[in-house]
Amino acid sequence: MIKVENLHKSFGDIEVLQNINTSIEKGEVVAIIGPSGSGKSTFLRCINVLESPTAGHIWVDGEDLTEPGVNILNIRQKIGMVFQHFHLFPHMKVLDNLTYAPLTVKDVSKLEAETHAHELLSSVGLSDKIDAYPNSLSGGQKQRVAIARALAMEPELMLFDEPTSALDPEMVKEVLDVIKSLAKSGMTMAVVTHEMGFAREVADRIIFMDYGKIVEEAKPEEFFSSAKTDRARDFLEKVL
Amino acid sequence: MNLDFSQIVPYIPFMLEGIWVTLGFVIIAIVIGFFIGSFIALVKISHIKVLRWIADFYTSVFRGTPLILQLMFVYYAVPQVLGYDISPFLSAILTFGLNSSAYVSEIIRAGIEAVDKGQREAAMALGIPYRPMMIKIILPQAMKNILPALMNEFITLTKESAIVSVINYLDLMRRAQVVGAELYRNFEAYIFVGAIYYVMVMMLTVLGKLLERRLKKSD
Numbered sequence: 474m475i476k477v478e479n480l481h482k483s484f485g486d487i488e489v490l491q492n493i494n495t496s497i498e499k500g501e502v503v504a505i506i507g508p509s510g511s512g513k514s515t516f517l518r519c520i521n522v523l524e525s526p527t528a529g530h531i532w533v534d535g536e537d538l539t540e541p542g543v544n545i546l547n548i549r550q551k552i553g554m555v556f557q558h559f560h561l562f563p564h565m566k567v568l569d570n571l572t573y574a575p576l577t578v579k580d581v582s583k584l585e586a587e588t589h590a591h592e593l594l595s596s597v598g599l600s601d602k603i604d605a606y607p608n609s610l611s612g613g614q615k616q617r618v619a620i621a622r623a624l625a626m627e628p629e630l631m632l633f634d635e636p637t638s639a640l641d642p643e644m645v646k647e648v649l650d651v652i653k654s655l656a657k658s659g660m661t662m663a664v665v666t667h668e669m670g671f672a673r674e675v676a677d678r679i680i681f682m683d684y685g686k687i688v689e690e691a692k693p694e695e696f697f698s699s700a701k702t703d704r705a706r707d708f709l710e711k712v713l
Numbered sequence: 714m715n716l717d718f719s720q721i722v723p724y725i726p727f728m729l730e731g732i733w734v735t736l737g738f739v740i741i742a743i744v745i746g747f748f749i750g751s752f753i754a755l756v757k758i759s760h761i762k763v764l765r766w767i768a769d770f771y772t773s774v775f776r777g778t779p780l781i782l783q784l785m786f787v788y789y790a791v792p793q794v795l796g797y798d799i800s801p802f803l804s805a806i807l808t809f810g811l812n813s814s815a816y817v818s819e820i821i822r823a824g825i826e827a828v829d830k831g832q833r834e835a836a837m838a839l840g841i842p843y844r845p846m847m848i849k850i851i852l853p854q855a856m857k858n859i860l861p862a863l864m865n866e867f868i869t870l871t872k873e874s875a876i877v878s879v880i881n882y883l884d885l886m887r888r889a890q891v892v893g894a895e896l897y898r899n900f901e902a903y904i905f906v907g908a909i910y911y912v913m914v915m916m917l918t919v920l921g922k923l924l925e926r927r928l929k930k931s932d
Contacts (some may be wrong), residue, residue, distance in 0.1 A: 558831055560831035573841075584890050
């Protein structure tokens, strides 16, 4: 579903991503891990063009989004994204946070959008917060609403950019549980995370990045028990 | 002490009429300033470098020269070039409107840029196009920063409006001068008109405070 070829990204003179080659199959859950500043988030943000690649190609469903004149809005509508700091719309109620994008860009009625929003909120366990404003929610609740908001667009792929890094420790689990059940439902996902236990349990594949490069790609069992590269072993020693 | 407020009594209706004259052109100038200023603000946050450069230059000219010079330039200097005898009223709304638009554009630009970058990214990630994103997501949040500053700009404009007296426009200020000269009594006339300005500005200030409190409520 996603194919990345020779992806480069520079900010000025700094090369943040160098020669990234990988792909994500439909239904696959990929965990992207690595030290801070290794380019994980930038890589993720290139997939929905929040950062525009300096060179290389990214195909989403066969459509090359580095091609000039490509309809990026259409591609973004197929890709849900969850941010570290939630970025809910603070001036809208939870319900409107969920329905605003579908009502604006998709051909759905208000009733359909609201029914769908109700379903999504109950699936993340927040039916009672439908009329609340984001500022009255806890971090964990905000992130669950943010996940529901992304799902309201019925994306084919979900990107998670360190979804639990800004949360208090006791709220990490409620968010990870939601992501896990989403993974079980067959959603294609790419997750940038520092939660190694979660990556091991949920991911079909680990991508380990360092200094803007993919250093190692492996199945979780393999990666966590016998990583091939020194760099990955060194990293795992520090975090496990 | 030689004070006699009873002397100005016959002139009070004449001076009070100045309130409407002043308010009239200040309100028109505010409207002009707001619309042009909003447009310039949009140019400033756009990605078209040339337009941005022009907008910045426009702003710097109006902020970098005295308002009284701008006013006299429009009233006295422009007719010399264009051959069109511009009225004091038109000069006033034009100068104050354009001058205000420069300040308003900065207020709006700063207000928009103060909105968390993540809001824009979240909207982009959802595939929301630029226009609805600006109108429904960014601007409502920017209003919290913009409205109080805008209120200050209106207050400043109301006070500065007294400068139009130099081009013989019969506003509140000019009427005080006329009455003062007529009676050889300046103290009473200026005190009277000064009090009117003070009340007008205080009313705007209270209005601004109420507005600010309302905006804070949704937090």
